[in-house]
Amino acid sequence: MGWRHPEISLEEMVKLTKGFVDILILASGYQSSARLAHWDALNIKKAFQWGLFFETVFSRLSISDIYQDSVKELDAALSEMTSSASFPQGLAHLSSATLTKARGYVIQHLIHTVALRVAHLTHFLTAIIEMDLDELSETEHDSLNAYLNRLTLHNSSLISVPDKKNSVISSLDVGDDLTKYVVQEILKRKCAVSCISTVETGLDILFNTIRHGSESDNNLLNEQLNHGKAPTNVELLLEFITWNHWKSRHLSYFLDKRTVRLVSGASLIFSAPKVQWIQVFQGPNISAKSGDNDICETIELLLLGCIANRWNCLIEHFMHVSYYSLTILEQYHELCNLVLGRSQTQSLNSTEETMNSKESGILEYLTEVLGGQLHQLWKISPALAAAAIPSWSPLLRLYLSEMETQFKGKFSVIRCCNCTQDMEELKDWELAERIWCLYIFHVLGSHLTRGASGAL
Numbered sequence: 001m002g003w004r005h006p007e008i009s010l011e012e013m014v015k016l017t018k019g020f021v022d023i024l025i026l027a028s029g030y031q032s033s034a035r036l037a038h039w040d041a042l043n044i045k046k047a048f049q050w051g052l053f054f055e056t057v058f059s060r061l062s063i064s065d066i067y068q069d070s071v072k073e074l075d076a077a078l079s080e081m082t083s084s085a086s087f088p089q090g091l092a093h094l095s096s097a098t099l100t101k102a103r104g105y106v107i108q109h110l111i112h113t114v115a116l117r118v119a120h121l122t123h124f125l126t127a128i129i130e131m132d133l134d135e136l137s138e139t140e141h142d143s144l145n146a147y148l149n150r151l152t153l154h155n156s157s158l159i160s161v162p163d164k165k166n167s168v169i170s171s172l173d174v175g176d177d178l179t180k181y182v183v184q185e186i187l188k189r190k191c192a193v194s195c196i197s198t199v200e201t202g203l204d205i206l207f208n209t210i211r212h213g214s215e216s217d218n219n220l221l222n223e224q225l226n227h228g229k230a231p232t233n234v235e236l237l238l239e240f241i242t243w244n245h246w247k248s249r250h251l252s253y254f255l256d257k258r259t260v261r262l263v264s265g266a267s268l269i270f271s272a273p274k275v276q277w278i279q280v281f282q283g284p285n286i287s288a289k290s291g292d293n294d295i296c297e298t299i300e301l302l303l304l305g306c307i308a309n310r311w312n313c314l315i316e317h318f319m320h321v322s323y324y325s326l327t328i329l330e331q332y333h334e335l336c337n338l339v340l341g342r343s344q345t346q347s348l349n350s351t352e353e354t355m356n357s358k359e360s361g362i363l364e365y366l367t368e369v370l371g372g373q374l375h376q377l378w379k380i381s382p383a384l385a386a387a388a389i390p391s392w393s394p395l396l397r398l399y400l401s402e403m404e405t406q407f408k409g410k411f412s413v414i415r416c417c418n419c420t421q422d423m424e425e426l427k428d429w430e431l432a433e434r435i436w437c438l439y440i441f442h443v444l445g446s447h448l449t450r451g452a453s454g455a456l
Contacts, residue, residue: 250383
């Protein structure tokens with residue numbers, strides 16, 4: 001019973017597996033210091049040697065009934081290792097079965113998680129070709145000619161890319177032909193990049209259409225006013241055009257390519273436990289004397305992390321909201337009543353917050369980052385702040401308190417401006433816009449700011 005391998009102890013095997021995990025982390029493109037990891041052909045071949053070692057050992061263990069208990073004990077040890085909060089979530093399914101395809105892990109990390117710069121791709125392909133030639137030289141007199149013949153035979157299969165994604169284990173089955181497998185993986189990445197490019201093109205078209213529509217409304221009104229053809233109710237028309245301008249502007253933010261990339265990154269970052277994602281923001285290259293722009297980017301990423309799972313629902317809601325004629329003051333009072341009512345019942349029913357433990361963790365860290373400097377939220381998209389800060393969070397009440405201070409004309413941060421009147425008008429505009437966004441999401445879309453989820 002228990003571990004029975006004659007040449008290596010269980011402790012040594014677990015230690016070697018941890019070393020292999022470290023190699024895979026480096027193969028993802030970064031060192032533990034958050035600096036880029038650079039791979040040359042020699043180190044790539046060493047990583048494949050590690051992979052081949054694990055494939056050999058675990059393949060032998062799996063085919064013999066004698067080692068079944070050893071496999072079970074090893075899987076138990078690996079399960080304990082992968083369940084640690086600090087273990088990389090992308091490798092959480094690591095087991096004796098997946099390690100029989102260890103070289104596949106190396107290839108996928110070096111192709112799919114690293115930016116395929118010319119230098120990296122050159123080193124990678126050099127290593128792959130040299131390893132295939134070395135293997136052929138053991139059985140073929142003219143290994144180069146044999147390699148070229150094999151490429152010719154596989155020409156048709158190299159061009160095709162599977163339509164359906166295989167399971168983790170089967171997709172990692174490298175086999176005896178490294179070049180064929182690698183080219184297939186490169187084609188898969190090319191296909192993924194092509195799909196992303198198509199989506200970005202569609203976003204560009206939609207983005208430009210929304211912006212053009214907003215500009216057309218403004219131009220039409222200006223043209224009518226310039227020709228003395230003012231509508232009978234100019235104030236109502238101006239209110240509608242302002243409403244439409246705000247909606248277009250914030251919808252454009254949500255659909256902007258930069259925002260989409262950020263929310264995709266936020267979704268990946270916050271899928272990990274807090275003990276891991278918090279290190280992203282506390283790394284040596286980020287936390288040391290962070291500038292104002294760095295703080296704003298951190299706040300934006302944290303807020304996007306709160307709504308990543310509701311992204312589609314939020315955009316759909318925002319697109320379908322119709323014009324309403326409530327004044328900004330009426331919207332503000334309704335918001336205050338809503339938040340006050342929920343805060344009074346929060347002690348009786350705290351299920352909303354407990355259901356959003358991940359969101360709570362992000363908001364707690366965001367509050368620490370802000371450090372009472374709520375004016376930093378004024379540098380973030382009003383729609384993002386409104387959608388991301390839920391009604392049950394104390395941060396929303398602080399946000400509203402800042403607005404109340406500005407309603408009374410006491411600004412928490414003095415900003416320089418050549419014209420006081422222009423600054424006052426700008427402040428009124430910013431404040432009205434932020435209240436409008438909060439009303440859109442917290443009153444008209446209260447189901448969205450209380451935890452409803454939607455696919456990214």
